[in-house]
Amino acid sequence: MRPDQQGEAIFLLPDEKLAELLSAIKERGYQLIAPILRDAALCFSEIDGASELPQGLRDAQSPGSYRIKQTASPERFAHASGPTSLKRFLYPPRLKLWQTQRKANAMVFEEPADPPPRYAFIGPRPCDLQAVAIQDRVFLRSAHPDNDYRRRRENALFVAVNCLHPSESCFCSSMNSGPSAKSGFDILLTEQIESEELYYLVQTGTDEGLEILNTLKLKPAADSKKRKAATELKQATKKIERKLDPTGIGPALKERLDSPAWDELENRCLACGNCTLACPTCFCSTVEDHTDLAGEIATRDRVWDSCFQQSFSYVAGGPVRSTIKGRYRQWLTHKLSSWSDQFGTLGCVGCGRCITWCPVGIDLVAEANAICTERQSQNPTKTTIGVSP
Amino acid sequence: MRPEPWRVKRVHKDTRDTFSLELEPENGDPFSFLPGQFNMLYLFGTGEVPISISGDPGQTDAILHTVRRVGVVTDAMGQLRKGHSLGLRGPYGEPWPLDQAENKDIVIVAGGIGLAPLRPALLSIVANRDKYQNIVLLYGARTPDDILYRKDLEKLSAQLDIQVFVTVDRGTANWRGSIGVVPNMIRRAPFDAQNAVAMICGPEIMIHYATKELHRRGLPDEKIFVSMERNMKCGIGLCGHCQFGPYFVCRDGPVFPYSRVEKLLQVREA
Ligand SMILES: Cc1cc2nc3c(=O)[nH]c(=O)nc-3n(C[C@H](O)[C@H](O)[C@H](O)COP(=O)(O)OP(=O)(O)OC[C@H]3O[C@@H](n4cnc5c(N)ncnc54)[C@H](O)[C@@H]3O)c2cc1C
Ligand code: SF4
Numbered sequence: 118m119r120p121d122q123q124g125e126a127i128f129l130l131p132d133e134k135l136a137e138l139l140s141a142i143k144e145r146g147y148q149l150i151a152p153i154l155r156d157a158a159l160c161f162s163e164i165d166g167a168s169e170l171p172q173g174l175r176d177a178q179s180p181g182s183y184r185i186k187q188t189a190s191p192e193r194f195a196h197a198s199g200p201t202s203l204k205r206f207l208y209p210p211r212l213k214l215w216q217t218q219r220k221a222n223a224m225v226f227e228e229p230a231d232p233p234p235r236y237a238f239i240g241p242r243p244c245d246l247q248a249v250a251i252q253d254r255v256f257l258r259s260a261h262p263d264n265d266y267r268r269r270r271e272n273a274l275f276v277a278v279n280c281l282h283p284s285e286s287c288f289c290s291s292m293n294s295g296p297s298a299k300s301g302f303d304i305l306l307t308e309q310i311e312s313e314e315l316y317y318l319v320q321t322g323t324d325e326g327l328e329i330l331n332t333l334k335l336k337p338a339a340d341s342k343k344r345k346a347a348t349e350l351k352q353a354t355k356k357i358e359r360k361l362d363p364t365g366i367g368p369a370l371k372e373r374l375d376s377p378a379w380d381e382l383e384n385r386c387l388a389c390g391n392c393t394l395a396c397p398t399c400f401c402s403t404v405e406d407h408t409d410l411a412g413e414i415a416t417r418d419r420v421w422d423s424c425f426q427q428s429f430s431y432v433a434g435g436p437v438r439s440t441i442k443g444r445y446r447q448w449l450t451h452k453l454s455s456w457s458d459q460f461g462t463l464g465c466v467g468c469g470r471c472i473t474w475c476p477v478g479i480d481l482v483a484e485a486n487a488i489c490t491e492r493q494s495q496n497p498t499k500t501t502i503g504v505s506p
Numbered sequence: 507m508r509p510e511p512w513r514v515k516r517v518h519k520d521t522r523d524t525f526s527l528e529l530e531p532e533n534g535d536p537f538s539f540l541p542g543q544f545n546m547l548y549l550f551g552t553g554e555v556p557i558s559i560s561g562d563p564g565q566t567d568a569i570l571h572t573v574r575r576v577g578v579v580t581d582a583m584g585q586l587r588k589g590h591s592l593g594l595r596g597p598y599g600e601p602w603p604l605d606q607a608e609n610k611d612i613v614i615v616a617g618g619i620g621l622a623p624l625r626p627a628l629l630s631i632v633a634n635r636d637k638y639q640n641i642v643l644l645y646g647a648r649t650p651d652d653i654l655y656r657k658d659l660e661k662l663s664a665q666l667d668i669q670v671f672v673t674v675d676r677g678t679a680n681w682r683g684s685i686g687v688v689p690n691m692i693r694r695a696p697f698d699a700q701n702a703v704a705m706i707c708g709p710e711i712m713i714h715y716a717t718k719e720l721h722r723r724g725l726p727d728e729k730i731f732v733s734m735e736r737n738m739k740c741g742i743g744l745c746g747h748c749q750f751g752p753y754f755v756c757r758d759g760p761v762f763p764y765s766r767v768e769k770l771l772q773v774r775e776a
C-alpha cells in the first residue's frame with residue numbers, strides 16, 4: 118500500500134482470515150517465519166500458524182535501548198524491526214561449505230546435498246525487503262555467486278507488512294526503503310484497526326502471491342479504507358525524525374577519512390560487533406576448519422564475521438586496522454560510502470538496528486552527519502560530534 | 507568455494523624458510539593463468555591461504571607456488587612432500603599489465619617473497635623479449651642467503667639482456683653486492699622514465715618509498731602498478747576481509763594501477 122497506489126487491486130483480509138492465509142502458505146510447503154517474543158524482543162522465529170503471532174506488543178527503541186510493552190490492542194504488527202533480520206535465514210550464521218575425506222592420500226571434496234529450506238517470511242518490513250535486495254547484489258550479482266544463498270533466496274516467499282509505527286531509531290524514509298514497500302514482496306499487508314475491528318489491506322507483488330490470495334476469495338477493499346491507510350502511511354513517514362542525505366553522504370565521507378572526529382570513537386566504541394551482526398545487509402564472513410577425531414574427515418564452515426574484530430584484517434606484521442577508530446571508520450564508510458562503489462547502492466536501509474542494539478548507543482546517523490558537517494565548518498577541530506539530530 | 511584436489515609433483519627448497527611446490531591436478535589438466543594471479547591453497551584440516559602463482563605461464567604441465575613459512579598454514583605446507591595432496595581453487599585476481607608495457611622499458615621492483623608473484627611476469631617477458639625495451643629488475647632480500655630464484659636471476663642477467671640489481675639488508679662476509687633498501691636503487695636504474703612501466707610487489711613500506719623514487723624519476727602514477735596484500739578468506743569478493751576502500755583486493759586486485767590506490771595508501775589503517 119503506497120499513498121499513490123489507490124487504483125491498484127487491494128483486498129480486504131479480516132484478522133479472522135489471517136490464519137487461513139498462513140495455512141494456505143504452509144500447505145504449499147513453506148516454513149512460517151514471523152516476529153514473536155523471545156528473550157524480551159521481537160525476533161523472527163518459526164511459527165505454526167497465525168495464533169502464535171503476538172498481539173498488542175509495542176516497542177520503544179532509542180540509541181542503546183529496546184523495550185517491549187504489552188497493550189490491550191489486538192494489533193499484531195504495531196512495532197518496528199527487532200534485533201533479528203531475514204539475514205539469519207537466507208545467509209545463516211554458520212553454514213557447512215563442504216567436507217573432505219582423505220582417501221589413499223588424495224582428497225575428495227563434497228558439498229552438503231540437503232535441499233534448501235523453503236521459508237515464508239511473515240511480517241518483514243519494507244526496509245527488510247530492501248536489505249534482501251542489497252544482499253542479492255552482494256551474493257548474486259557476482260562473477261562467483263553464492264550458491265547456498267541463491268537456493269534459499271529462490272525458495273523464499275515474502276509476506277511483508279507496511280510500517281505504521283516506525284521506531285525512534287528508524288530512518289527508512291531517508292534511505293528510500295520505507296515505511297511503505299514498493300517491491301520485493303509476494304504479498305503486502307497494511308494492518309488497520311477501525312472501531313476495534315482488526316483487518317489488513319492486501320496487495321500482491323508476484324504471481325505466486327496472487328495465486329495464494331485467490332484461494333482465500335477476498336473482497337476488494339472499499340475506497341474509504343484505502344484512503345485511511347494511505348493517510349496513516351503518510352503520517353508514519355512524517356513521524357520519522359532521523360535524517361540522512363543518501364546521495365551526499367558517500368562522497369562527503371570519502372573526503373573525511375582523516376577527520377579528527379573519528380578519534381573520539383576510539384574511546385566510545387567497544388568494538389563488540391553487535392552493529393554488524395544486527396545489520397541486515399552486513400555480509401562479512403570467515404571460515405573455520407575442523408577435523409574429526411580420527412583425522413579422516415575435515416569440514417569447512419562459513420561463519421559470520423565482523424570488521425570490528427582485530428583479527429579480521431590480520432596480515433604479516435599484524436592487523437591492518439589495529440585501532441578501534443580505524444575499524445569503526447571502515448564500518449561506517451563501507452555502509453555509507455564504499456558500498457556504492459562496490460554494489461551500486463548504499464549498504465544501509467535505515468532500519469536502525471545498529472543504533473538500538475549498540476550497547477553504548479552509538480548512532481551512525483549522528484556520527485555520519487557530524488563528520489560531514491565538520492567538512493563544511495571553518496574550524497574543523499572545534500566541531501562537537503555524537504549529538505543526535 | 508569448493509577446492510579441487512591437487513597433488514604435489516615436486517618440492518624445491520629455495521631458502522631456509524622458503525620453498526616451492528610444483529602441483530598437478532588430481533583430475534584433468536592444469537589451467538592457464540595470467541602473471542600476478544593467485545590461488546587459494548587448502549591444507550587438510552589446517553586452513554586455506556592465498557598464494558601467488560610463481561611458475562611460467564607458458565608451461566602448463568604444472569602450477570608452481572613459492573611459499574614462505576610464516577605461520578600455521580604455511581608452516582604445515584612446508585611439510586608437504588611429493589605425492590601429498592592439497593586443495594586448490596583459482597586462479598583469481600587481476601594480472602600484471604604486460605600488454606601496457608609493450609615497446610616500453612619495464613622496471614620490476616620486488617622485496618622478499620614479493621618476487622614470487624613477479625616471476626611469471628619476468629618469464630613471460632623473457633619469452634617475448636622483442637616486445638619490450640630495457641628490462642630492469644630491482645630486488646631486495648634480507649640477507650644473501652634469502653635471495654630467491656638465484657639461478658634464474660643469474661641466467662636472466664647473463665643471457666637474456668635483463669639488468670638485474672640485487673640488494674640485501676644485511677651482508678655476509680663474502681657478499682660483494684649492494685647493501686641497503688630497494689627504493690634506493692631506483693635513482694640510478696637504467697630506464698627511460700618517459701617511456702616506462704613499473705611493477706612493484708613487496709611490503710607496503712617498500713611500495714611507499716619505491717613509488718616516491720619513481721615519481722622523482724618522472725614516472726607518472728598511471729605507469730606504476732602495485733600488488734597489494736590483504737587478509738583473504740574467500741578470494742572471490744564475498745567475505746569482505748580484503749576490503750581496501752572501495753576495492754576488494756581479491757577481485758579488483760591484487761595488482762592495481764598506483765593511481766587508483768595512491769590516496770588510500772596515504773590513509774592510516776585504510
Ligand atoms: C594475493 C596474495 C598473494 C600472496 N602470495 C604469496 C606467495 O606467493 N607466497 C607466500 O609465501 N605468501 C603469499 N601471500 C601471503 C600468504 O597468504 C600468508 O603468508 C599466509 O596467509 C599466512 O598464513 P599462515 O597460516 O601461515 O600464517 P598465520 O600468521 O598463522 O596466519 C593466520 C591467518 O592470517 C591470515 N594472514 C596471515 N598473514 C597474511 C598475509 N601476509 N596475507 C594475507 N593473509 C594473511 C591468513 O588468513 C591466515 O590463515 C600472499 C597473500 C596474498 C593476499
Ligand atoms: S547500518 Fe544500521 S540502520 Fe543501516 S541497515 Fe545496517 S543496521 Fe540498519
Ligand code: SF4
Nearest residue numbers: 386387389390392475
Ligand atoms: S558501534 Fe556499538 S555495536 Fe558497533 S562495534 Fe561499536 S560499540 Fe559495538
Ligand code: FES
Nearest residue numbers: 741743745746756
Ligand atoms: S578475500 Fe573475501 S572478499 Fe576478498
